[in-house]
Amino acid sequence: MKSPQELDRFEIRFSGLGGQGIITLGKIMGQGLALGHGYNVTQTQSYGPEARGGSSRCDLVISSKPISYPKAESLDLLVALSQEACNTYYPYLKSGGVLVVESDLVKQSPTNRFLGLPFTNLAKDKIGIAQAMNTVVLGSLSFLLPFVNQGTMRKSLESVLPSKIKAINTKAFNLGYRLAKKQWGDDVGDVWRDEEDLTRR
Amino acid sequence: MARRKKRKEIFALGNEAVVEGALLAGCSFYGGYPITPSTEIMEIMSARLPKTEDGVFIQLEDEIASMGAIIGASLAGRKAMTATSGPGFSLMQENLGYAIMAETPVVLVNVMRGGPSTGLPTCPAQGDVQQARWGTHGDHPIIVLSASNVQECLEMTITAFNMAEKYRTPVILLLDEVTAHTREKIEIPNEGEFEVFSRTIPSMPPEWYKPYEETVRGVSPMPPIGSGYRFHVTGLTHDRNGFPSQRPEEVVELMERIHRKIDQFFYDIQLVEEIDTDDADVVVIAYGCVARSAELAVQQARENGVKAGLLKLKTLFPYPRRHTERVLAHAKSLIVPEMNMGQMSREVKRVNMGRVPVRTINRIDGQIVTPSEILKVIMQG
Amino acid sequence: MSEITGNEIIHQYLRHNKKFPHVLCAGCGHGIVLGTLIRSIHSLGIPRDDVVVVAGIGCSGRLAVYVDFNTIHTTHGRALTFATGIKMANPKLNVITIMGDGDALSIGGNHLIHAARRNIGVTALVLNNNIYGMTGGQSSPATPLGSTTMTSPYGQLDKSFDTVELAKGAGANYVARGTVFHVRKLEKIMTEAIARPGFSLVEAITPCHTQYGRKNKYKSPVDMYKWMKKAAISVERYEELPEDQREDRLPIGVFVAKDRPGFEERYFAMKAEFQKKTVKGGK
DSSP states (O other), X not given: OOOOOOOSXXXXXXXXXXXXXXXXXXXXXXXXXXXXXXXXXXXXXXXXXXXXXXXXXXXXXXXXSOOSSOSOXXXXXXXXOSHHHHHHHGGGEEEEEEEEEETTXXXXXXXXXXXXXXXXXXXXXXXXXXXXXXHHHHHHHHHHOTTOOHHHHHHHHHHHSOXXXXXXXXXXXXXXXXXXXXXXXXXXXXHHHOHHHHHOX | OOOOOOOEEEEEXXXXXXXXXXXXHTOOEEEEOOOTTTHHXXXXXXXXXXXXXXXXXXXXXXXXXXXXXXHHHHHTTOOEEEXXXXXXXXXXXXXXXXXXXXXXXXXXXXXXXXXXXXXXXXXXXXXXXXXXXXXXXXXXXXXXXXXXXXXXXXXXXXXXXXXXXXXXXXXXXXXXXHHHXXXXXXXXXOTTSSOOOOOOOOOSXXXXXXXXXXXXXXXXXXXXXXXXXXXXXXXXXXXXXXXXXXXXXXXXXXXXXXXXXXXXXXXXXXXXXXXXXXXXXXXXXXXXXXXXXXXXXXXXXXXXXXXXXXXXXXXXESOXXXXXXXXXXXXXXXXXXESSSSSHHHHHHHHHTTSSOEEEEEOOSSSOOOHHHHHHHHHTO | OOOOXXXXXXHHHXXXXXOOSOSOOTTOSHHHHHHHHHHHHHHHTOOGGGEEEEEOSSTGGGGGGGBSSEEEEOSTTOHHHHHHHHHHHXXXXXXXXXXXXXXXXXXXXXXXXXXXXXXXXXXXXXXEXXXXXXXXXXXXXXXXXXXXXXXXXXXXXXXXXXXXXXXXXXXXXXXXXXXXSSHHHXXXXXXXXXXXXXXXXXXEEOOOXXXXXXXXXXOSHHHHXXXXXXXXXXXXXHHHSOGXXXXXXXXXXXXXXXXXXXXHHHHHHHHHHHHHHHHHHTO
């Protein structure tokens, strides 16, 4: 494996509705980046009544150096899986940051620079269960983010799942990866591929 | 030198790291009652302890019972702990005092949430700092530790058990919701890479043994119940045998000894971490998750040409006076950010005694003090 | 151990390095309960190193210090919580709690019902003297309706707890009641309670003339013992009495006697299962 790309506080927020598996998504991605890719990662989340329905949120800070402040402050990537989450958190996206939305659930994007896929319906139609939606997202992001190694992330995903749902999630991951590549294009992650741009504070 | 054995890495919550630390320290008894945001500690213990060689897990009817059960278990020779949050911490105060009086080692983890009362069950705060110091009634010594990241949750839990055993006293580990609910990569140290201290067991014949002997160290050996050393344990003020006493000379001997046994070992107990303090004009004194914000703020201030430093408190009580004094030798001002109305800043001010300005940053809205808030105050000079 | 009887036995078990006299008043029944406990333990042949006496707060709480066992004088109402920790930490120990009526039924009521529900292998002695004695005679949850106390000067308004019914309802393994007048019977049930698995509760009716009797028309401690003699009736005979004759009678004897395994037995059996699996899985 080639040496990982240098990162200095790359901040991701996953947001949406309770029950969409947002925290699990953040946990698995964080674990993959921390243990599989060797980055420093802090993963924090909103707890409380909103975690039992309503809205849900999970943040990752990824860095090559030790992370002091563990929470996300200005986002490099916002993943919004509901209209409300998109409205609430879009202001935290830094200029040049990327917005990824669930294109069926986010009807009105606050910007016309965004990436979308109908993750829920993809999971329902192509995988057969809506609950695999978060894994489809994980697959798509593994394509989008240039510092994520697809194979490592898939392996990390498989390592945390119980055996009976492993195969279906692998399928969902691959679907997300494939569709992102097809719909979003090969150069979609170039914004972060520029190392100078990444290390500038 | 032989190459170090590779450490196991896990991506874990602060609360999970507490469990890892406890098990490494030899904890074999957990008694508790669920409460947000500490519950994961209990849940993981309930899965892990029954599968260890001698581990015991029990869910009690409330936090009062939890504290009673772990004191009982400790008297019977176990390294025992419980974990709770605000309201539960209040319920534990009475028996916490008992553990101090009966000199019973236990570890109590309090994951702080917003208060008073039911308050903000899912939001972070640091409002229990002075309660940890003075929550139980009567004059008493106490050791209070804290942690600001997930690796420290593991390390400070080990330290908490070691201090409890070494000084025959309850030790409180104060965490906050942010630290407890942050996931990070941590390394699990291998056996032999960290110290594990266990209470000394008496070797003299039972008839010579005095459980509360007046000694230089102030800590008597402690046999487990059932090992042939039959003695009396009480929350009443007692003599060296443990029998109740109201004689002034015996009362004062006991009270002075339980204070002395902790005060005189300040160099072992008072733990801090210093970042860029050597030449700092502005020193931020912080603990828990706020120390992480402060660390970033100090770094950013340095980048902006201000000589800032961070004194991170890992021991909150007894307050690290010595380290504060050292910082005060050259600092022109101190900043104490915390998620309360100013609880630790009182201690800082007591040491400072008006020498330099002490500025406080206080948040009580269930949100962490951010790096930019601290940076702003640092840059004010 | 050589053949010893009566007071000699008790003398053997007292702590000789403890300063006497004791705290109990003349006419108090607590000493009789303690003597009964010593004889029960002696008759079972339990080594004193294996006995843990865990007491609460109050006159009954002070009993622990006099006897040469492992003794723990805990906080008010919490004896059962400490005892639960001790029993789980070392199930080989014989753990006996001594609590008063205020201790066990009021401030420690929650612990009592959960110890019974959990069926932890602890023997709970509830020394019921119907009053908070040590603090000077305030009403307790066992103070009879209408009684005069320092905090019910116009008569106790609320009904008192029936310890036996409470323990039964909470699922205790063994429930019995005795009085300090019927000493032999008390010794018999106490011995049985200690020998049983799981949670056993023995309520011992013991008079407090100083704080209760004097204010409630008992001229002397002797009157209170006379009352016990008159009111007590074996549970078997009590059951036969018609409803209207049951009032003012105090059924004594064994109310529940089951042999369900204690919580600690079930816990360690579960652990043993895991260990078996680990050994198998390791190959």
